[in-house]
Amino acid sequence: MTNATSQMVLQALEDNTNPILVTCHISPDGDCIGAALAVKHYLDGIHQPCVLVNDDEIPSRYDFLPGIEQFVRTKDVTQKYSVIVAVDCADRRRMGTVPSLFMENHVLINIDHHETNDHYGHLNLVEAQASATCLVLYRMFHAAGVPIGKALAHCLYTGIVFDTGGFRYNNTTPEVHMVAADLLKRGIEPFLVADRVLESMTREQAELVRLGLATLTVDDSGLIAYVVVDHETLVKSGANEGDTEVLLPYTRSLSGVEVGILFRENADGLIKVSLRSRERVDVSAIAVRFGGGGHIRAAGCSLHDSVADSVSQVLSAVREAVHKSFS
Numbered sequence: 466m467t468n469a470t471s472q473m474v475l476q477a478l479e480d481n482t483n484p485i486l487v488t489c490h491i492s493p494d495g496d497c498i499g500a501a502l503a504v505k506h507y508l509d510g511i512h513q514p515c516v517l518v519n520d521d522e523i524p525s526r527y528d529f530l531p532g533i534e535q536f537v538r539t540k541d542v543t544q545k546y547s548v549i550v551a552v553d554c555a556d557r558r559r560m561g562t563v564p565s566l567f568m569e570n571h572v573l574i575n576i577d578h579h580e581t582n583d584h585y586g587h588l589n590l591v592e593a594q595a596s597a598t599c600l601v602l603y604r605m606f607h608a609a610g611v612p613i614g615k616a617l618a619h620c621l622y623t624g625i626v627f628d629t630g631g632f633r634y635n636n637t638t639p640e641v642h643m644v645a646a647d648l649l650k651r652g653i654e655p656f657l658v659a660d661r662v663l664e665s666m667t668r669e670q671a672e673l674v675r676l677g678l679a680t681l682t683v684d685d686s687g688l689i690a691y692v693v694v695d696h697e698t699l700v701k702s703g704a705n706e707g708d709t710e711v712l713l714p715y716t717r718s719l720s721g722v723e724v725g726i727l728f729r730e731n732a733d734g735l736i737k738v739s740l741r742s743r744e745r746v747d748v749s750a751i752a753v754r755f756g757g758g759g760h761i762r763a764a765g766c767s768l769h770d771s772v773a774d775s776v777s778q779v780l781s782a783v784r785e786a787v788h789k790s791f792s
Protein backbone atom coordinates (compact mmCIF):
# COMPACT_ATOMS: atom_id res chain seq x y z
CA MET A 466 0.00 0.00 0.00
CA THR A 467 2.68 2.43 1.11
CA ASN A 468 4.97 1.11 -1.55
CA ALA A 469 2.31 1.87 -4.14
CA THR A 470 2.05 5.43 -2.82
CA SER A 471 5.81 5.95 -2.91
CA GLN A 472 5.85 4.73 -6.52
CA MET A 473 3.09 7.21 -7.34
CA VAL A 474 5.09 10.02 -5.72
CA LEU A 475 8.23 9.21 -7.73
CA GLN A 476 6.17 8.80 -10.89
CA ALA A 477 4.45 12.15 -10.37
CA LEU A 478 7.81 13.88 -9.90
CA GLU A 479 9.39 12.16 -12.90
CA ASP A 480 6.46 12.91 -15.23
CA ASN A 481 6.23 16.52 -14.12
CA THR A 482 7.04 19.34 -16.53
CA ASN A 483 6.76 22.33 -14.17
CA PRO A 484 9.17 23.83 -11.64
CA ILE A 485 8.63 22.22 -8.25
CA LEU A 486 8.35 23.97 -4.91
CA VAL A 487 9.81 21.97 -2.02
CA THR A 488 8.99 23.10 1.49
CA CYS A 489 9.26 21.98 5.09
CA HIS A 490 7.83 23.25 8.36
CA ILE A 491 8.25 26.61 10.08
CA SER A 492 10.96 26.71 12.76
CA PRO A 493 12.82 24.20 10.56
CA ASP A 494 14.72 21.37 12.24
CA GLY A 495 17.25 18.74 11.17
CA ASP A 496 14.74 16.23 9.86
CA CYS A 497 12.73 18.65 7.75
CA ILE A 498 15.80 20.45 6.39
CA GLY A 499 17.52 17.13 5.61
CA ALA A 500 14.35 15.82 3.96
CA ALA A 501 13.76 18.93 1.84
CA LEU A 502 17.39 18.85 0.68
CA ALA A 503 17.18 15.13 -0.01
CA VAL A 504 14.18 15.76 -2.28
CA LYS A 505 16.16 18.52 -4.00
CA HIS A 506 19.13 16.20 -4.62
CA TYR A 507 16.79 13.58 -6.00
CA LEU A 508 15.14 16.16 -8.30
CA ASP A 509 18.58 17.39 -9.43
CA GLY A 510 19.36 13.79 -10.36
CA ILE A 511 16.31 13.51 -12.62
CA HIS A 512 16.84 17.06 -13.99
CA GLN A 513 13.70 18.54 -12.48
CA PRO A 514 14.13 22.20 -11.50
CA CYS A 515 12.99 23.04 -7.98
CA VAL A 516 13.05 25.78 -5.39
CA LEU A 517 13.42 25.25 -1.63
CA VAL A 518 11.18 27.59 0.37
CA ASN A 519 10.65 28.25 4.06
CA ASP A 520 9.11 31.16 5.99
CA ASP A 521 11.96 31.11 8.46
CA GLU A 522 15.70 31.39 8.32
CA ILE A 523 17.55 28.06 8.25
CA PRO A 524 19.63 27.72 11.46
CA SER A 525 23.33 28.17 10.68
CA ARG A 526 24.24 24.82 12.25
CA TYR A 527 22.99 23.20 9.01
CA ASP A 528 25.37 25.21 6.81
CA PHE A 529 27.47 22.08 6.23
CA LEU A 530 24.69 20.35 4.30
CA PRO A 531 25.18 20.26 0.52
CA GLY A 532 22.66 22.52 -1.23
CA ILE A 533 21.64 24.44 1.92
CA GLU A 534 22.40 27.79 0.24
CA GLN A 535 19.49 27.18 -2.13
CA PHE A 536 16.85 27.75 0.56
CA VAL A 537 14.90 30.97 0.02
CA ARG A 538 12.44 32.75 2.28
CA THR A 539 8.77 32.86 1.29
CA LYS A 540 8.79 36.65 1.28
CA ASP A 541 11.50 36.65 -1.41
CA VAL A 542 9.58 34.42 -3.86
CA THR A 543 7.47 36.13 -6.53
CA GLN A 544 6.53 33.15 -8.72
CA LYS A 545 3.69 30.72 -8.02
CA TYR A 546 4.03 26.96 -8.31
CA SER A 547 1.74 24.17 -9.46
CA VAL A 548 3.67 21.22 -8.04
CA ILE A 549 4.56 21.17 -4.37
CA VAL A 550 6.38 18.70 -2.19
CA ALA A 551 5.91 19.29 1.56
CA VAL A 552 8.10 17.25 3.90
CA ASP A 553 7.78 16.70 7.66
CA CYS A 554 4.64 18.89 7.86
CA ALA A 555 1.79 17.33 9.85
CA ASP A 556 -0.74 19.80 8.44
CA ARG A 557 -0.93 22.81 6.11
CA ARG A 558 -0.48 25.30 8.94
CA ARG A 559 3.02 23.94 9.56
CA MET A 560 3.99 25.43 6.19
CA GLY A 561 3.29 28.93 7.49
CA THR A 562 2.61 31.31 4.60
CA VAL A 563 4.21 29.08 1.93
CA PRO A 564 0.74 28.04 0.57
CA SER A 565 0.37 31.65 -0.67
CA LEU A 566 2.82 30.57 -3.40
CA PHE A 567 0.61 27.71 -4.64
CA MET A 568 -1.28 28.12 -7.91
CA GLU A 569 -5.01 27.55 -7.64
CA ASN A 570 -4.76 24.23 -9.48
CA HIS A 571 -1.80 22.69 -7.78
CA VAL A 572 -0.69 19.19 -6.94
CA LEU A 573 0.50 18.84 -3.38
CA ILE A 574 2.63 15.87 -2.34
CA ASN A 575 2.72 15.32 1.42
CA ILE A 576 5.63 13.24 2.72
CA ASP A 577 5.70 12.85 6.49
CA HIS A 578 5.89 10.65 9.57
CA HIS A 579 3.71 12.47 12.15
CA GLU A 580 0.88 10.50 13.77
CA THR A 581 -1.16 13.70 13.64
CA ASN A 582 -0.76 14.15 9.86
CA ASP A 583 -4.19 14.99 8.44
CA HIS A 584 -3.46 13.86 4.85
CA TYR A 585 -3.79 17.35 3.39
CA GLY A 586 -2.04 16.43 0.14
CA HIS A 587 -3.27 15.07 -3.18
CA LEU A 588 -0.70 12.34 -2.67
CA ASN A 589 0.03 11.40 0.92
CA LEU A 590 3.10 9.36 1.71
CA VAL A 591 2.62 9.32 5.48
CA GLU A 592 4.33 6.60 7.47
CA ALA A 593 3.62 7.30 11.11
CA GLN A 594 5.76 4.42 12.34
CA ALA A 595 8.88 5.79 10.63
CA SER A 596 11.39 7.43 12.97
CA ALA A 597 12.01 10.38 10.65
CA THR A 598 10.72 11.84 7.39
CA CYS A 599 14.24 11.18 6.10
CA LEU A 600 13.61 7.50 6.78
CA VAL A 601 10.35 7.64 4.78
CA LEU A 602 12.40 9.12 1.90
CA TYR A 603 15.12 6.50 2.28
CA ARG A 604 12.51 3.73 2.07
CA MET A 605 11.07 5.32 -1.07
CA PHE A 606 14.42 5.82 -2.79
CA HIS A 607 15.73 2.42 -1.76
CA ALA A 608 12.62 0.54 -2.91
CA ALA A 609 12.78 2.26 -6.29
CA GLY A 610 16.52 1.75 -6.74
CA VAL A 611 17.21 5.50 -6.82
CA PRO A 612 20.98 6.04 -6.60
CA ILE A 613 21.90 7.48 -3.19
CA GLY A 614 25.10 9.51 -3.57
CA LYS A 615 27.11 11.20 -0.84
CA ALA A 616 25.14 14.47 -0.85
CA LEU A 617 21.76 12.74 -0.65
CA ALA A 618 23.09 10.37 2.03
CA HIS A 619 24.39 13.27 4.15
CA CYS A 620 20.96 14.90 4.13
CA LEU A 621 19.06 11.71 4.98
CA TYR A 622 21.53 10.80 7.74
CA THR A 623 21.21 14.28 9.27
CA GLY A 624 17.43 13.93 9.53
CA ILE A 625 17.70 10.51 11.13
CA VAL A 626 20.34 11.69 13.62
CA PHE A 627 18.19 14.69 14.52
CA ASP A 628 14.86 12.90 14.97
CA THR A 629 16.35 10.03 16.97
CA GLY A 630 18.34 12.44 19.17
CA GLY A 631 21.56 10.88 17.94
CA PHE A 632 20.26 7.29 18.13
CA ARG A 633 19.06 7.74 21.71
CA TYR A 634 15.26 8.12 21.62
CA ASN A 635 12.95 5.13 21.68
CA ASN A 636 12.35 5.50 17.94
CA THR A 637 15.89 4.17 17.42
CA THR A 638 14.79 0.93 15.79
CA PRO A 639 16.91 -1.78 14.16
CA GLU A 640 15.87 -0.25 10.83
CA VAL A 641 17.32 3.11 11.89
CA HIS A 642 20.73 1.55 12.51
CA MET A 643 20.63 -0.49 9.32
CA VAL A 644 19.73 2.55 7.24
CA ALA A 645 22.41 4.60 9.03
CA ALA A 646 24.96 1.87 8.23
CA ASP A 647 23.95 1.92 4.58
CA LEU A 648 24.24 5.72 4.46
CA LEU A 649 27.69 5.57 6.12
CA LYS A 650 28.83 3.36 3.26
CA ARG A 651 28.17 6.29 0.90
CA GLY A 652 31.12 8.19 2.32
CA ILE A 653 29.38 10.62 4.68
CA GLU A 654 31.10 12.07 7.74
CA PRO A 655 29.14 11.06 10.87
CA PHE A 656 31.34 13.19 13.13
CA LEU A 657 30.48 16.30 11.14
CA VAL A 658 26.75 15.61 11.41
CA ALA A 659 26.87 14.83 15.14
CA ASP A 660 29.05 17.86 15.83
CA ARG A 661 26.88 20.35 13.95
CA VAL A 662 23.47 18.89 14.75
CA LEU A 663 23.93 17.79 18.35
CA GLU A 664 27.05 19.31 19.87
CA SER A 665 27.59 22.82 18.57
CA MET A 666 26.28 25.91 20.32
CA THR A 667 26.80 29.55 19.36
CA ARG A 668 27.80 32.09 22.01
CA GLU A 669 24.35 33.63 21.66
CA GLN A 670 22.78 30.24 22.36
CA ALA A 671 25.02 29.81 25.42
CA GLU A 672 23.88 33.24 26.62
CA LEU A 673 20.28 32.18 26.02
CA VAL A 674 20.88 29.07 28.13
CA ARG A 675 22.35 31.24 30.90
CA LEU A 676 19.37 33.61 30.90
CA GLY A 677 16.77 30.93 30.25
CA LEU A 678 17.90 28.65 33.05
CA ALA A 679 17.13 31.44 35.52
CA THR A 680 13.46 30.67 34.77
CA LEU A 681 13.76 26.89 35.10
CA THR A 682 10.91 25.71 37.30
CA VAL A 683 10.12 22.23 38.55
CA ASP A 684 6.55 21.79 39.74
CA ASP A 685 5.69 20.33 43.15
CA SER A 686 5.28 16.81 41.79
CA GLY A 687 8.83 16.88 40.42
CA LEU A 688 7.43 15.43 37.20
CA ILE A 689 7.14 18.64 35.17
CA ALA A 690 9.90 21.13 34.42
CA TYR A 691 9.69 24.22 32.24
CA VAL A 692 11.58 27.22 31.00
CA VAL A 693 10.08 30.51 29.83
CA VAL A 694 11.82 32.77 27.33
CA ASP A 695 10.00 36.04 26.79
CA HIS A 696 10.82 38.19 23.79
CA GLU A 697 12.92 40.62 25.81
CA THR A 698 15.16 37.79 27.04
CA LEU A 699 15.56 36.46 23.52
CA VAL A 700 16.59 39.88 22.21
CA LYS A 701 18.99 40.37 25.14
CA SER A 702 20.72 37.06 24.40
CA GLY A 703 21.28 37.96 20.76
CA ALA A 704 20.03 34.51 19.73
CA ASN A 705 17.36 33.73 17.13
CA GLU A 706 13.94 32.35 17.92
CA GLY A 707 14.93 28.93 16.57
CA ASP A 708 17.87 28.86 18.98
CA THR A 709 15.56 28.53 21.98
CA GLU A 710 15.40 24.76 21.39
CA VAL A 711 18.81 24.51 23.12
CA LEU A 712 16.97 24.97 26.40
CA LEU A 713 14.68 21.97 26.00
CA PRO A 714 17.15 19.29 27.15
CA TYR A 715 17.54 21.12 30.46
CA THR A 716 13.88 20.48 31.24
CA ARG A 717 13.25 16.84 30.37
CA SER A 718 16.77 15.74 31.29
CA LEU A 719 16.26 16.53 34.97
CA SER A 720 16.12 13.33 36.99
CA GLY A 721 12.56 12.28 37.68
CA VAL A 722 11.01 14.74 35.24
CA GLU A 723 8.47 13.22 32.86
CA VAL A 724 7.45 16.28 30.84
CA GLY A 725 9.74 19.15 29.86
CA ILE A 726 8.24 22.32 28.43
CA LEU A 727 9.73 25.32 26.69
CA PHE A 728 7.65 28.48 26.36
CA ARG A 729 8.93 31.19 24.08
CA GLU A 730 7.40 34.48 23.03
CA ASN A 731 8.06 35.65 19.47
CA ALA A 732 8.20 39.23 18.19
CA ASP A 733 4.44 39.21 17.49
CA GLY A 734 3.63 38.15 21.03
CA LEU A 735 2.70 34.62 19.95
CA ILE A 736 3.63 32.01 22.59
CA LYS A 737 5.21 28.92 21.09
CA VAL A 738 5.28 25.83 23.25
CA SER A 739 7.53 22.79 22.82
CA LEU A 740 6.69 19.68 24.82
CA ARG A 741 8.91 16.67 25.46
CA SER A 742 8.15 13.58 27.52
CA ARG A 743 10.36 10.86 28.85
CA GLU A 744 8.43 7.60 29.07
CA ARG A 745 4.73 7.80 29.66
CA VAL A 746 2.90 10.96 28.67
CA ASP A 747 1.60 11.43 25.12
CA VAL A 748 2.50 15.09 24.61
CA SER A 749 1.10 15.15 21.06
CA ALA A 750 -2.39 14.70 22.58
CA ILE A 751 -1.76 17.76 24.76
CA ALA A 752 -0.47 19.80 21.79
CA VAL A 753 -3.51 18.84 19.71
CA ARG A 754 -5.79 20.34 22.41
CA PHE A 755 -4.13 23.70 21.71
CA GLY A 756 -4.27 23.35 17.93
CA GLY A 757 -0.78 21.90 17.57
CA GLY A 758 0.57 18.41 16.96
CA GLY A 759 3.63 16.22 16.79
CA HIS A 760 4.79 12.92 18.19
CA ILE A 761 4.11 11.05 21.44
CA ARG A 762 7.43 12.19 22.96
CA ALA A 763 7.90 15.50 21.14
CA ALA A 764 5.17 17.94 20.18
CA GLY A 765 4.40 21.64 19.94
CA CYS A 766 1.65 24.23 19.79
CA SER A 767 1.14 28.01 19.79
CA LEU A 768 -1.08 30.22 21.95
CA HIS A 769 -2.28 33.77 21.33
CA ASP A 770 -2.34 34.64 25.02
CA SER A 771 -0.08 36.43 27.47
CA VAL A 772 3.00 34.57 28.65
CA ALA A 773 1.50 34.00 32.11
CA ASP A 774 -1.87 32.77 30.81
CA SER A 775 -0.24 30.48 28.26
CA VAL A 776 1.99 28.96 30.92
CA SER A 777 -0.93 28.37 33.25
CA GLN A 778 -3.19 26.85 30.56
CA VAL A 779 -0.54 24.49 29.22
CA LEU A 780 0.66 23.55 32.70
CA SER A 781 -2.82 22.58 33.80
CA ALA A 782 -3.26 20.36 30.72
CA VAL A 783 0.14 18.78 31.31
CA ARG A 784 -0.62 18.22 35.01
CA GLU A 785 -3.84 16.49 34.08
CA ALA A 786 -2.04 14.21 31.59
CA VAL A 787 0.79 13.47 34.03
CA HIS A 788 -1.70 12.70 36.76
CA LYS A 789 -3.52 10.22 34.50
CA SER A 790 -0.26 8.53 33.50
CA PHE A 791 0.95 8.10 37.05
CA SER A 792 -2.28 7.17 38.83
Ligand SMILES: [Mn+2]
Pocket residue numbers: 496497553578597598628
Ligand atom coordinates in the same frame (compact mmCIF):
# COMPACT_ATOMS: atom_id res chain seq x y z
MN1 LIG B 1 10.54 14.68 11.63
